[in-house]
Amino acid sequence: MSRRRHSDDSDAGQPHKRRRTSEPSEIEERLESLICRVGEKSNSSLESNLEGLAGVLEADLPNYKSKILRILCTVARLLPEKLTVYTTLVGLLNARNYNFGGEFVEAMIRQLKECLKVNMYNEAVHLVRFLSDLVNCHVIAAPSMVAMFENFVSVTQEEDVPQVRCDWYMFAFLSSLPWVGKELYEKKDAEMDRLLSQTESYLKRRQKIHVPMLQVWTADKPHPQEEYLDCLWSQIQKLKKDRWQERHILRPYLAFDSILCEALQHNLPPFTPPPHTEDSVYPMPRVIFRMFDYTDDPEGPVMPGSHSVERFVIEENLHCIIKSHWKERKTCAAQLLSYPGNNKIPLNYHIVEVIFAELFQLPSPPHIEVMYTTLLIELCKLQPGSLPQVLAQATEMLYMRLDTMNTTCIDRFINWFSHHLSNFQFRWSWEDWSDCLTQDLEKPKPKFVREVLEKCMRLSYHQRIIDIVPASFSVLSPANPVCIYKYGDESNRSLPGYTVALCLTIAIKNKASNDEIFSILKDVPNPNQDDDDDEGFTFNPLKIEVFVQTLLHLAAKSFSHSFSALAKFHEVFKTLAESDEGKLHVLRVVYEVWKNHPQMIAVLVDKMIRTQIVDCAAVANWIFSSELAHDFTRFYIWEILHSTIRKMNKHVLKIHKELEETKARLARQHKRRDSDDDDDDDDRSSDREDGPLEEQIERLQEKVESAQSEQKNLFLVIFQRFIMLLTEHLVRCETGGIDVFTPWYKSCIERLQQIFLQHHQIIQQYMVTLENLLFTAELDHHILAVFQQFCALQA
Amino acid sequence: VGRAVVGRAAMCSGDTLSILRSDSYAGLSQYRDQHFRGTRYDQERLLRKSCTLYVGNLSFYTTEEQIHELFGKSGDIKKVIMGLDKVKKTACGFCFVEYYARGDAENAMRYINGTRLDDRIIRTDWDAGFKEGRQYGRGRSGGQVRDEYRQDYDAGRGGYGKTVQCQ
Numbered sequence: 001m002s003r004r005r006h007s008d009d010s011d012a013g014q015p016h017k018r019r020r021t022s023e024p025s026e027i028e029e030r031l032e033s034l035i036c037r038v039g040e041k042s043n044s045s046l047e048s049n050l051e052g053l054a055g056v057l058e059a060d061l062p063n064y065k066s067k068i069l070r071i072l073c074t075v076a077r078l079l080p081e082k083l084t085v086y087t088t089l090v091g092l093l094n095a096r097n098y099n100f101g102g103e104f105v106e107a108m109i110r111q112l113k114e115c116l117k118v119n120m121y122n123e124a125v126h127l128v129r130f131l132s133d134l135v136n137c138h139v140i141a142a143p144s145m146v147a148m149f150e151n152f153v154s155v156t157q158e159e160d161v162p163q164v165r166c167d168w169y170m171f172a173f174l175s176s177l178p179w180v181g182k183e184l185y186e187k188k189d190a191e192m193d194r195l196l197s198q199t200e201s202y203l204k205r206r207q208k209i210h211v212p213m214l215q216v217w218t219a220d221k222p223h224p225q226e227e228y229l230d231c232l233w234s235q236i237q238k239l240k241k242d243r244w245q246e247r248h249i250l251r252p253y254l255a256f257d258s259i260l261c262e263a264l265q266h267n268l269p270p271f272t273p274p275p276h277t278e279d280s281v282y283p284m285p286r287v288i289f290r291m292f293d294y295t296d297d298p299e300g301p302v303m304p305g306s307h308s309v310e311r312f313v314i315e316e317n318l319h320c321i322i323k324s325h326w327k328e329r330k331t332c333a334a335q336l337l338s339y340p341g342n343n344k345i346p347l348n349y350h351i352v353e354v355i356f357a358e359l360f361q362l363p364s365p366p367h368i369e370v371m372y373t374t375l376l377i378e379l380c381k382l383q384p385g386s387l388p389q390v391l392a393q394a395t396e397m398l399y400m401r402l403d404t405m406n407t408t409c410i411d412r413f414i415n416w417f418s419h420h421l422s423n424f425q426f427r428w429s430w431e432d433w434s435d436c437l438t439q440d441l442e443k444p445k446p447k448f449v450r451e452v453l454e455k456c457m458r459l460s461y462h463q464r465i466i467d468i469v470p471a472s473f474s475v476l477s478p479a480n481p482v483c484i485y486k487y488g489d490e491s492n493r494s495l496p497g498y499t500v501a502l503c504l505t506i507a508i509k510n511k512a513s514n515d516e517i518f519s520i521l522k523d524v525p526n527p528n529q530d531d532d533d534d535e536g537f538t539f540n541p542l543k544i545e546v547f548v549q550t551l552l553h554l555a556a557k558s559f560s561h562s563f564s565a566l567a568k569f570h571e572v573f574k575t576l577a578e579s580d581e582g583k584l585h586v587l588r589v590v591y592e593v594w595k596n597h598p599q600m601i602a603v604l605v606d607k608m609i610r611t612q613i614v615d616c617a618a619v620a621n622w623i624f625s626s627e628l629a630h631d632f633t634r635f636y637i638w639e640i641l642h643s644t645i646r647k648m649n650k651h652v653l654k655i656h657k658e659l660e661e662t663k664a665r666l667a668r669q670h671k672r673r674d675s676d677d678d679d680d681d682d683d684r685s686s687d688r689e690d691g692p693l694e695e696q697i698e699r700l701q702e703k704v705e706s707a708q709s710e711q712k713n714l715f716l717v718i719f720q721r722f723i724m725l726l727t728e729h730l731v732r733c734e735t736g737g738i739d740v741f742t743p744w745y746k747s748c749i750e751r752l753q754q755i756f757l758q759h760h761q762i763i764q765q766y767m768v769t770l771e772n773l774l775f776t777a778e779l780d781h782h783i784l785a786v787f788q789q790f791c792a793l794q795a
Numbered sequence: 796v797g798r799a800v801v802g803r804a805a806m807c808s809g810d811t812l813s814i815l816r817s818d819s820y821a822g823l824s825q826y827r828d829q830h831f832r833g834t835r836y837d838q839e840r841l842l843r844k845s846c847t848l849y850v851g852n853l854s855f856y857t858t859e860e861q862i863h864e865l866f867g868k869s870g871d872i873k874k875v876i877m878g879l880d881k882v883k884k885t886a887c888g889f890c891f892v893e894y895y896a897r898g899d900a901e902n903a904m905r906y907i908n909g910t911r912l913d914d915r916i917i918r919t920d921w922d923a924g925f926k927e928g929r930q931y932g933r934g935r936s937g938g939q940v941r942d943e944y945r946q947d948y949d950a951g952r953g954g955y956g957k958t959v960q961c962q
Contacts, residue, residue, distance in 0.1 A: 033813075036814045070810070073810075074810050074811070075812065077810075078815055196928055327814075328818070328820070329905065331846070368902055368906070369868070370869055370906045371870040372901065373906070377910065419865075423910055423916055458860065458864040459859070459861060460861065461861075557865060558824065558858070558859050558860070558876070559859050559875070559877075599860060600860075603863065643871075
């Protein structure tokens with residue numbers, strides 16, 4: 001009894017204790033939530049919310065200063081779309097507590113240095129912009145901000161540094177000016193003029209070889225695809241001409257001007273840009289994607305011009321919203337649609353343009369492609385009366401400009417459009433596109449429609465596609481995806497191998513083993529040699545033909561059936577495809593059987609690589625072989641090639657990871673041994689412990705080297721074949737006096753570009769080999785240009 | 796590169812905001828397979844590292860090929876296992892999709908769940924992993940339980956529910 005009472009007492013004490021230990025993290029969560037939610041839809045005005053929050057935070061400063069500092073620095077870095085909300089908040093805090101303002105600025109500078117050290121350049125830009133807007137909030141003195149920008153711009157004077165480094169510092173300076181240009185110019189116009197003229201001369205002398213590789217369209221009409229710094233410079237020049245009057249950005253601090261102008265400002269410490277190192281990786285240059293202008297929505301609000309700073313700010317903010325909420329599609333759509341000022345700008349058009357800008361971005365979209373499809377569907381759900389029409393208008397415009405659209409971007413357009421249609425019962429006004437029916441099937445428009453219909457079929461079934469298009473479109477409709485079995489008909493009985501095929505069919509249906517299959521195949525003569533070589537299974541194309549045709553035909557019912565067949569007769573496959581010629585022939589036969597069903601070809605090739613029936617180099621050689629020339633420009637071929645390269649890359653990464661993990665295990669083992677073992681006599685036993693691990697590491701090291709060599713070889717084969725193919729075409733055109741620029745050529749040269757762009761990180765490792773072995777000065781300048789553009793990307 | 800990457804990871808993991816961490820589509824649902832052999836704890840542990848998704852509300856006519864095409868948009872698929880009527884051994888409107896990488900399965904949960912396949916809104920959910928026998932419907936008539944008792948007419952799922960059909 002007394003014990004219980006005792007425990008009652010301690011129970012009474014416990015909740016207290018529990019509350020005390022969990023309090024700090026609860027408070028931190030509450031603070032973070034309060035700070036993050038300010039600026040969202042509320043019954044009170046933004047100004048009163050900010051004032052209230054400033055009061056709460058000021059009161060919490062004595063106990064939670066470091067947490068508040070951390071949260072504010074983080075929102076500065078990660079919520080750039082709410083930049084001015086938070087600079088106002090910091091301004092109010094600084095007005096109430098000068099020391100806190102100083103500490104915040106110091107923390108921001110520390111964070112900026114960290115970001116630059118670890119190559120987080122996109123987030124660093126947000127920090128710089130935040131600091132510059134703090135000038136507007138009387139937290140930072142304008143002259144010290146100008147001084148920082150002077151240090152930024154002076155990076156352009158550095159020698160032997162990559163252009164992309166100078167580009168970033170220039171971008172950080174210029175892209176802050178929409179927010180702070182007016183204030184800085186008012187306080188330090190001479191210095192600003194000097195900076196702007198230094199900017200102009202840098203932009204004039206920087207090289208732009210990389211631009212064609214990153215443009216979505218090769219034509220300048222109706223909208224030029226400008227390099228991002230050129231576009232921004234035009235926007236800033238126009239802003240300056242407009243006397244720095246900028247009316248789009250929401251500036252909550254204006255309402256607090258009387259309070260803020262009383263505050264004492266801080267000077268930014270002198271900021272030296274960290275030097276360039278070997279590990280520095282700067283952002284890639286970009287091309288600004290534009291597809292709309294004010295003429296596209298004549299009845300709505302006027303769309304800001306391409307060189308207006310408003311356009312820049314809107315696009316930046318919309319991109320930031322997507323970056324913040326990409327995982328939450330409903331939130332993302334809602335946040336996009338509630339972008340402030342949405343009755344003064346044609347918001348739907350901006351949103352659609354920004355989404356397509358990301359989808360079509362070269363080298364790759366910032367997020368997985370399927371996200372954009374689903375985001376657009378969510379947006380259509382939220383704005384059913386307006387957004388679908390804008391999307392339809394956009395689709396129509398993209399279709400009209402297919403002739404000059406980059407092939408990789410066309411791929412993405414095909415994937416997006418077909419997937420989108422599959423969510424809307426494939427409803428589309430196909431007749432509007434009848435113009436493509438009279439064109440050569442290899443031209444971009446009919447090609448696009450064919451590929452779209454093929455993808456639509458993959459998401460449904462053949463008859464559905466026949467039903468949804470007008471009869472006139474049948475020439476573009478996909479083939480019925482049926483298997484072609486050459487030994488199927490009695491009329492084929494004169495074909496060599498026919499009887500063996502029949503035999504095999506029966507045997508497989510009767511669940512024959514691999515050995516039985518081998519013995520049946522023994523009877524197949526080898527058309528390549530006179531005497532049958534029974535010793536080993538040398539390359540016998542007829543054996544491969546009979547076996548693969550028959551098996552694939554029997555397993556044609558579904559992917560699963562085919563995969564089971566590959567698994568069951570893996571041994572036979574491995575033996576028949578042992579040589580390089582064998583591998584190539586297997587692929588050829590797979591194509592012959594399934595040429596009506598490209599999807600099946602893709603999954604079979606994938607499975608055969610994963611089960612090591614064929615290797616990546618064989619697939620590359622097969623794709624460039626003459627048998628596939630007819631399908632060379634079809635989308636599925638490039639899906640297969642890029643999927644093959646990705647598998648190779650993932651394989652190398654996987655083994656590398658295994659190696660690192662094993663090395664780490666060994667290091668831990670050493671540490672354990674060293675820490676608790678002082679006895680020298682135990683050396684031998686500890687060697688024995690190391691043995692297996694060290695052996696493993698050696699083996700893995702070899703595996704890594706061999707995988708890396710296979711990977712390099714794959715790229716070299718691909719580049720070599722491209723060069724051969726393109727050179728052949730160029731020579732033929734030259735001698736025949738015909739124009740080089742056929743649809744085939746455009747497609748092929750852009751496919752070569754695509755290899756560089758999609759795998760640029762890996763290919764960077766091979767630059768020396770590529771320069772000395774393949775992309776030498778003797779090469780035709782058309783082909784060499786692609787290589788030079790690629791080199792310019794990180795130069 | 797190694798050093799810079801480590802620094803980036805250190806910076807990112809500590810310093811983010813919970814509103815940006817939100818990933819509601821990729822989380823576990825309320826559903827737990829009642830036939831799972833093991834503790835609730837084991838089940839949730841498996842669900843949280845699974846690369847396999849259950850896909851429901853398919854049409855009986857939806858093929859493995861269609862599923863492969865759609866779900867292939869979030870990454871490389873390791874295997875598709877069609878759900879079958881236990882008696883008829885024909886498709887009965889669900890399947891399992893297994894990816895090689897969990898990240899690809901997460902993207903399917905974020906962007907393919909709740910969109911259409913064969914004009915039907917399909918639903919995906921985490922699965923603890925395929926085991927032989929789980930490809931069969933658990934309804935009394937051989938199909939899925941939901942098709943036993945439903946009252947509506949669904950042309951893609953055999954018409955009326957089984958109990959309605961038997962009336």
